[in-house]
Amino acid sequence: MIEKKLEQLIEILLDKNEEMGARDDAAMNLRKYDHPLALESLLKIASTPDKDEEFLADVCGESIAKILLRTNHFDAKYLEKMIPTARREAIAVITENKPEWLKRN
Numbered sequence: 001m002i003e004k005k006l007e008q009l010i011e012i013l014l015d016k017n018e019e020m021g022a023r024d025d026a027a028m029n030l031r032k033y034d035h036p037l038a039l040e041s042l043l044k045i046a047s048t049p050d051k052d053e054e055f056l057a058d059v060c061g062e063s064i065a066k067i068l069l070r071t072n073h074f075d076a077k078y079l080e081k082m083i084p085t086a087r088r089e090a091i092a093v094i095t096e097n098k099p100e101w102l103k104r105n
Contacts, residue, residue: 006033010041024059031063034071046086061086065093074101
């Protein structure tokens with residue numbers, strides 16, 4: 001069963017009718033969760049080419065990288081699915097913390 005707060009954050013992130021500030025906050029707060037649904041929701045935004053949500057995709061890319069770093073689990077499939085701007089954000093965070101992850105892939 002998923003935690004109520006996690007569920008609320010996911011709903012806010014994915015709701016295109018929510019204000020962008022609330023969605024941005026949700027993306028940043030989701031990085032605190034190691035739940036697969038948090039990663040899946042962040043990746044959904046980070047991999048969707050939508051000019052209106054490009055900034056949000058960047059934040060999601062950064063959040064995904066922070067989750068991967070905290071859990072010490074790198075999987076290149078996340079980077080491969082991201083739109084270029086989100087991928088750059090994720091790579092910047094990973095490069096700063098665990099550059100060896102990028103050298104072996």
